[in-house]
Amino acid sequence: MKNAEPNQTLTNVLSESIRVNGTYTSASDVRISGTIDGDVHVDGTLFIGKNGVINGNIIADQIYVSGNVTGVLRSNGKITVRETGVIVGDLYTPSLAIEEHAIIEGLINTITKKSVKPEPVADQNGEQKVTENKEADVTFN
Numbered sequence: 001m002k003n004a005e006p007n008q009t010l011t012n013v014l015s016e017s018i019r020v021n022g023t024y025t026s027a028s029d030v031r032i033s034g035t036i037d038g039d040v041h042v043d044g045t046l047f048i049g050k051n052g053v054i055n056g057n058i059i060a061d062q063i064y065v066s067g068n069v070t071g072v073l074r075s076n077g078k079i080t081v082r083e084t085g086v087i088v089g090d091l092y093t094p095s096l097a098i099e100e101h102a103i104i105e106g107l108i109n110t111i112t113k114k115s116v117k118p119e120p121v122a123d124q125n126g127e128q129k130v131t132e133n134k135e136a137d138v139t140f141n
Contacts, residue, residue: 016051023056032067039071050084057089065102076111 012026018034025041032040033049040046042060052067062077065085073079073087078095081087081102091104094111098104 014052016049048085063093 012028012030014020014024014030014032014034014036016033020034020036020038022038023041024032024036024038027043029044029047030042031047031049032052032054034051035053035055037055039056040054040058040060042058044060045062045064046058046060047064048054048067048069050066054067054069054071057071058069058073060075063073063075063079064082065073065080065087066082067084068086070088072089073091073093075091075093077093078097079091079093080097081099081104083099083101085099086103088105090106090109092109092111096108096110
């Protein structure tokens with residue numbers, strides 16, 4: 001299977017027939033194929049299936065999006081947007097993979113992976129300003 005999600009046995013699964021109104025929190029990995037109208041907080045990996053819909057902000061270690069998300073996504077690991085994934089909202093992550101045909105409408109904010117000493121740069125008026133060097137891992141498939 002091309003670009004398959006990591007093989008894991010998930011104990012937390014919201015099927016297509018489930019709709020949650022309010023904040024959803026999980027202390028372990030979860031797959032969402034239903035609809036959540038509210039924020040999602042996962043201590044682990046969040047898999048959003050092709051039929052999954054989240055209308056709220058997401059915080060998780062790793063995020064795989066194959067469905068639809070409207071909200072801000074924050075990951076301290078990696079966000080992967082599959083070819084069927086649609087995101088309307090900003091992304092904050094140190095690592096991002098976007099498959100061909102995926103849709104992202106929002107800002108992509110890469111978090112610094114390593115700290116690099118800022119270097120002074122002269123602005124238009126000749127004044128010294130400090131800019132930050134940032135490094136992130138972004139891939140496009």
